[in-house]
Structure formats: C-alpha cells, structure tokens
Amino acid sequence: MGRENSKNVWVFIEVYDNKIRNVSLELLGQGRVIADQLGEKLVGVVIGDNIAGLANEVIAYGAETAIVVSGNEYKDYSTDGFANALTALVKKYAPSVLLIGATRNGKDLAPRVAGRLETGLIADCTDIEVNSEDRLVEWTKPAGNMMSTSICPDSSPQMGTVRSNVFKKPAPDYNRAGEIVAEDIGTKADDIRTKIVEIIKTVQGETVNLEEAEIIVSGGRGMKGPENFAILKELADILGGSVGASRAAVDADWMPYAHQVGQTGKTVKPKIYLACGISGAIQHLAGMSSSDLIIAINKDPEAPIFNVADFGIVGDLFEVVPLLTKEFRRIKNG
Ligand SMILES: Cc1cc2nc3c(=O)[nH]c(=O)nc-3n(C[C@H](O)[C@H](O)[C@H](O)COP(=O)(O)OP(=O)(O)OC[C@H]3O[C@@H](n4cnc5c(N)ncnc54)[C@H](O)[C@@H]3O)c2cc1C
Incomplete structure (x- = not known):
C-alpha cells in the first residue's frame, strides 16, 4: 500500500463494558489536530457487539466518520477477531495514520495488525505531532533516560500506540453531524484461536485502574x-x-x-x-x-x-x- 494513495487519520476505538475507553477519546482529540494539519478526515473505528450507539459518541468527540463493525464474534476482545477486522478495513480504505491506545488490548492488537499490513509500528508513545514540512507524524516515547522521536516515512499507514492521559479528552459536541458507516466483516469462529472460558472480575479493592x-x-x-x-x-x-x-x-x-x-x-x-x-x-x-x-x-x-x-x-x-x-x-x- 503506497503512502501516496493513503488518506485520513484513524483512531481505533476501544470499548469496555459497552463504554469507550478514555484513551480512545483522548486520541480522537489529538487525531483531530493531526487530521486538520494534514487536511484529512478523522475516522473512528468501533468493533464490538451491540455498539451502534457508540458511533454518535465518536462523532461528538470530533470524528467526521465512524466505521462500525458489529457481530457476536466481537462481543469480547480477541486478538484474531479484532486483528482480522481492523486489517481488512485498513486494506479497504488505506488510512494515512492509525492511532491505537497503548492499553493491554491495544498493545496486543497493534503489532498483529502492523505485521499483517507489513507496516511499521511505534509503541507506547507519549507525544505525537505532524512535521509541517514533510507532513510525517513524529512519534515520541521514553527510551531509558532519554526521549526518542521517530518517523516512519515508508509506512502506510503510519501506526503507533499511544499512552493514556498524555492528551486531553476533548469536550463532546452532540450536535456535530457525521457519517456512520456499517461494515460487515465476519470472522469465522474457527479463525479465532483463543476461547474465553470464563471472565473473572477482580475483587473490589484488588483492582486498580x-x-x-x-x-x-x-x-x-x-x-x-x-x-x-x-x-x-x-x-x-x-x-x-x-x-x-x-x-x-x-x-x-x-x-x-x-x-x-x-x-x-x-x-x-x-x-x-x-x-x-x-x-x-x-x-x-x-x-x-x-x-x-x-x-x-x-x-x-x-x-x-x-x-x-x-x-x-x-x-x-x-x-x-x-x-x-x-x-x-x-x-x-x-
Ligand atoms: C529506565 C528507568 C525507568 C524507570 N522507571 C520508573 C518508573 O516508571 N517509575 C518510578 O517511580 N521510577 C522509575 N525509575 C526509577 C527512578 O529513577 C527512581 O529510582 C525511583 O523513582 C525512586 O523512587 P522513590 O522516589 O520512591 O525513592 P527514593 O528516590 O529513594 O526517594 C524516597 C524519598 O522518600 C523520602 N522520605 C523518606 N522517609 C520519609 C518520611 N518518613 N516522610 C516523608 N518522606 C520521606 C526521602 O526524603 C526521599 O525523597 C526508573 C529508572 C530507570 C533507569
């Protein structure tokens, strides 16, 4: 996929308990800044089950478009299911930038998708900006006692995971108009190699968020x-x-x-x-x-x-x- 043919800034919208995780909303805020600098659209991608209602929230937080992939196979996060759906969407639409929260699931998903797309990935970033001259995203992250800033000039999309709490969550505007695109990407049960046997919630007091x-x-x-x-x-x-x-x-x-x-x-x-x-x-x-x-x-x-x-x-x-x-x-x- 050539960089010259790619367009639009994407944010993978992570959902937990039918709510959008804060980091995804923060990334919509910074994604908006980047999209404006590049003169491109901001798109939020939601994958899950019974999540149609979340598309309006994605738009309220700054996206022009929400792409929704819905299906029972996406009820719980699975590496295979989510990597399959997100990779298929990227191949179809060719975004220029793909941002994913550096959560446990985000850190699991991003390298799988990058691997399947044969593109680069900068993990665990604490800042992202666009260079006004070459229009490349500059990805900053801690590296030992220093901070490192990298670019991915040959990658399409330019892809990275970004930590929570490094960008401010924008104020939502529920009057914003936007486009909701439903994509039907099925993943066969056999293609999901992990099976969730039981979900055990940690006891109150032992959990830390x-x-x-x-x-x-x-x-x-x-x-x-x-x-x-x-x-x-x-x-x-x-x-x-x-x-x-x-x-x-x-x-x-x-x-x-x-x-x-x-x-x-x-x-x-x-x-x-x-x-x-x-x-x-x-x-x-x-x-x-x-x-x-x-x-x-x-x-x-x-x-x-x-x-x-x-x-x-x-x-x-x-x-x-x-x-x-x-x-x-x-x-x-x-
Ligand atoms: C690559 C790398 C990554 C690192 N990542 C992290 C990281 O993610 N997070 C992190 O925290 N550190 C990290 N560190 C370690 C970091 O450099 C420090 O060693 C560490 O933060 C020190 O922890 P501290 O402040 O608890 O201990 P100390 O530096 O030992 O400070 C203890 C403080 O407690 C005070 N104190 C003692 N008794 C009392 C008392 N009774 N009442 C009030 N004050 C008291 C002392 O005056 C002192 O200021 C990393 C280091 C490296 C090299």
Whole structure:
C-alpha cells in the first residue's frame, strides 16, 4: 500500500463494558489536530457487539466518520477477531495514520495488525505531532533516560500506540453531524484461536485502574515497608481515590506492578496526585507531572518532587498522612 494513495487519520476505538475507553477519546482529540494539519478526515473505528450507539459518541468527540463493525464474534476482545477486522478495513480504505491506545488490548492488537499490513509500528508513545514540512507524524516515547522521536516515512499507514492521559479528552459536541458507516466483516469462529472460558472480575479493592482515577495517593521508598501502604489506602478510600507507587516501592515488592507510576509504569493524569515519600526522579515525573494538582509530602525540603508540586508539605509522612485522613474524615462526616 503506497503512502501516496493513503488518506485520513484513524483512531481505533476501544470499548469496555459497552463504554469507550478514555484513551480512545483522548486520541480522537489529538487525531483531530493531526487530521486538520494534514487536511484529512478523522475516522473512528468501533468493533464490538451491540455498539451502534457508540458511533454518535465518536462523532461528538470530533470524528467526521465512524466505521462500525458489529457481530457476536466481537462481543469480547480477541486478538484474531479484532486483528482480522481492523486489517481488512485498513486494506479497504488505506488510512494515512492509525492511532491505537497503548492499553493491554491495544498493545496486543497493534503489532498483529502492523505485521499483517507489513507496516511499521511505534509503541507506547507519549507525544505525537505532524512535521509541517514533510507532513510525517513524529512519534515520541521514553527510551531509558532519554526521549526518542521517530518517523516512519515508508509506512502506510503510519501506526503507533499511544499512552493514556498524555492528551486531553476533548469536550463532546452532540450536535456535530457525521457519517456512520456499517461494515460487515465476519470472522469465522474457527479463525479465532483463543476461547474465553470464563471472565473473572477482580475483587473490589484488588483492582486498580490508575489511568482513569481522579485522585491518586502514591507512596515511594519513604513508606519503609509494604505494611505501611495501609495508611495510604485509608487516605485514598476517604477521598475515593486509588493507591499508586514509585518503582522503588514496586521493585521492593511492597506494591504490585499494576500500581507503578512512571516511565516504565502507568502515565496518569488525576485531578489530585499526592506523592508520599517519593523523591521525584525524572522517570517518576514522566508518569505523573501532567496531573492537575500535585501535592508532595517529603521530609527532605530539597527533594526534586517539590519542583513540580503545587503544594508541598515538608514533614514525616507517618505523621502527616494520618492527620490528613483524620481531617478529611471529619469533613466527610460533616
Ligand atoms: C529506565 C528507568 C525507568 C524507570 N522507571 C520508573 C518508573 O516508571 N517509575 C518510578 O517511580 N521510577 C522509575 N525509575 C526509577 C527512578 O529513577 C527512581 O529510582 C525511583 O523513582 C525512586 O523512587 P522513590 O522516589 O520512591 O525513592 P527514593 O528516590 O529513594 O526517594 C524516597 C524519598 O522518600 C523520602 N522520605 C523518606 N522517609 C520519609 C518520611 N518518613 N516522610 C516523608 N518522606 C520521606 C526521602 O526524603 C526521599 O525523597 C526508573 C529508572 C530507570 C533507569
């Protein structure tokens, strides 16, 4: 597929529990910017079962067109089914750019589709822009202690996965008009090599969805041990938030990896990020510095976390955190 014949910016719309994932809405926002710069259309691709209602949302969030592939075989995500449908659509329409959220499923789907299309893929990006001269997409991602920016001049489509929370979700406009295209792409049951036997939802409290949390209370090496994360959990519960961790805390086995914030963990953008006993290494900041409000508690007044914090408390977290919990509980109980 030649780049000269390709046109339009596509966003793969990931759906979970019949709702569009935030990262896909964020990508519609940045996809809109890229499409405008290229003078092309923005298209959202939704694959699932009983998802027709989501097409209007795709348009409300900025797309000109929503392509909908519906069928019982797409009720749950499967690598084979989704890769088959998305590859067929790309072959038919030849988009110039394809954006996919760097979620667990997105990271599974994108390389399969890129492989089948024999195109390149830049994974786990934290920024995407168009170069105004050559009109190529520039894909930026962390690479060790540096950031790397790559282009894919021979790829069609130019393809990448992009992390959650690096772009702002646009405001929806439900009066926007757009085109909804239903595509009938069947995948035979035999062609889906994995079978879902049972879906076991994790028990409340064990689950962590940091990327969509509005309040995160994070702990680092200053927590001194796994048992002390209980005081963060207590504060997070009062605030209706989730518990995060630095890599030092995760590497020490104090918290599971799913809670890690930073370059090699999750990128988060909560309304409030509370960093407790976290020094503020650049790799940690890479995952949380775009939070709306950052509050840091650290006993070292020189800790670099204070350079990004909106509010800083210099003190012993083992005194400060229980005091905050007590005060928020008092406010909450009136
Ligand atoms: C390639 C690469 C990728 C990385 N990816 C990540 C990543 O994704 N996420 C990440 O977090 N790190 C990452 N790191 C590691 C990062 O460089 C730091 O080592 C790590 O973030 C440090 O964690 P920390 O702040 O908890 O620990 P430290 O740097 O040891 O800081 C502990 C802080 O706790 C404070 N403290 C101690 N006791 C108390 C107390 N009682 N009350 C208040 N404050 C107290 C101290 O003053 C100190 O500032 C990565 C490193 C590399 C090289």
